[in-house]
Amino acid sequence: MREACPDPELIARAGQIIREGGLVAFPTETVYGLGGDAMQPDSSRKIYEAKGRPSDNPLIVHICEIEALEGVADRIPEKAYRLAERFWPGPLTMIFYKKPCVPYETTGGLDTVAVRFPSNKIAQALIRAGGGYIAAPSANRSGRPSPTLASHCKEDLDGLVDMIIDGGQVGIGLESTIIDLTEKEPVILRPGYITQQMLSEVLGEVRTDRALIDPDSGTKPKAPGMKYRHYAPKAEMTIVKGESGAVLSYINARLDALRAVNKRTGVICTDETAPLYRADFVHSLGREGDEESAARELFRMLRRCDDENVQYIYSEAFPQEGLGQAIMNRMAKAAGQRIIEV
Numbered sequence: 001m002r003e004a005c006p007d008p009e010l011i012a013r014a015g016q017i018i019r020e021g022g023l024v025a026f027p028t029e030t031v032y033g034l035g036g037d038a039m040q041p042d043s044s045r046k047i048y049e050a051k052g053r054p055s056d057n058p059l060i061v062h063i064c065e066i067e068a069l070e071g072v073a074d075r076i077p078e079k080a081y082r083l084a085e086r087f088w089p090g091p092l093t094m095i096f097y098k099k100p101c102v103p104y105e106t107t108g109g110l111d112t113v114a115v116r117f118p119s120n121k122i123a124q125a126l127i128r129a130g131g132g133y134i135a136a137p138s139a140n141r142s143g144r145p146s147p148t149l150a151s152h153c154k155e156d157l158d159g160l161v162d163m164i165i166d167g168g169q170v171g172i173g174l175e176s177t178i179i180d181l182t183e184k185e186p187v188i189l190r191p192g193y194i195t196q197q198m199l200s201e202v203l204g205e206v207r208t209d210r211a212l213i214d215p216d217s218g219t220k221p222k223a224p225g226m227k228y229r230h231y232a233p234k235a236e237m238t239i240v241k242g243e244s245g246a247v248l249s250y251i252n253a254r255l256d257a258l259r260a261v262n263k264r265t266g267v268i269c270t271d272e273t274a275p276l277y278r279a280d281f282v283h284s285l286g287r288e289g290d291e292e293s294a295a296r297e298l299f300r301m302l303r304r305c306d307d308e309n310v311q312y313i314y315s316e317a318f319p320q321e322g323l324g325q326a327i328m329n330r331m332a333k334a335a336g337q338r339i340i341e342v
Contacts, residue, residue, distance in 0.1 A: 014129065015128075021040055021046070024165065025139035025150070026136075028120045028136075030173070035062070036134065037135070038133040039102070039103065047135060048105075050160040055105075057108055059114070060093050068133065069115055072113055073113060074097045091116075092192075094114070094178075094181050096112060148170045148299050149168075150168075152300075173297065176193070179206070180209075186199070195322050233305050236312050237315065238315070238335060238340060240315070240339075242317075251277060258311075258312055259280075265279040266281040272288050273316065298327060
């Protein structure tokens with residue numbers, strides 16, 4: 001996907017807003033981010049307030065050069081530089097012990113800091129203009145589907161931010177992979193475009209943390225998206241797993257029952273099965289096996305269901321290998337873990 005070029009005058013104004021403690025929504029290669037100065041506690045507080053985000057949910061610090069990592073991270077292991085050489089700039093976030101200069105408001109009260117070097121040229125220019133360290137979660141209200149278009153940011157945050165930079169549709173559509181490097185064995189805390197296999201090729205053994213944190217446990221999440229419900233449409237969403245014919249039969253039976261009581265329904269599926277469903281609105285994420293299309297379209301389709309006032313969404317499940325693991329991670333959170341096997 002062709003990336004928009006940064007407008008120097010616009011970037012200069014946006015950078016000034018960041019340096020003065022304001023908020024700017026901007027594109028990255030993953031999703032749109034809601035940026036503030038990572039070194040200003042008040043800026044991070046504004047981010048939490050604008051999103052309606054719990055303050056123990058850490059923010060990711062975005063940098064625009066690898067050398068900047070040493071300004072915020074302490075005890076950086078050698079394996080971090082190997083990952084940076086392979087995947088930075090790009091959709092990978094690494095967790096380190098933080099330096100004292102990083103406010104606890106930015107790290108959700110933790111002694112660790114999450115850091116990413118995005119590849120999007122607009123993002124890089126803004127980070128540079130804003131002082132080199134921008135804290136940025138996704139630019140949406142907390143719990144809503146992440147924004148892949150500037151219009152999504154406006155829909156959620158209009159009047160709550162100082163500027164929205166329109167960089168067109170993002171290229172990936174899912175948030176970055178997060179890997180924790182503070183433990184002896186690297187642990188993936190959030191799957192994304194950079195898969196476990198890709199990380200293992202660089203580091204050797206890499207473990208995936210598959211456990212969801214119990215919201216009532218009192219445990220502080222170490223990375224964004226670990227604890228709270230995320231990516232949710234307004235409708236009740238259910239994921240259906242199983243053999244293709246059984247999934248189709250189950251979903252259509254539910255659609256017929258809901259139509260009988262005048263409920264508006266939506267289905268998320270692939271090109272191959274889309275003509276077979278009897279929902280009010282059927283949304284395909286692309287051809288079967290095209291994981292990149294599914295990742296890019298998922299959040300946009302969830303928002304379309306909101307626009308169509310859909311009350312119940314049924315989605316086919318996706319294979320959990322490679323990028324499919326990240327897609328299913330986001331879908332399961334959007335559905336509140338409502339998954340049925342048929």
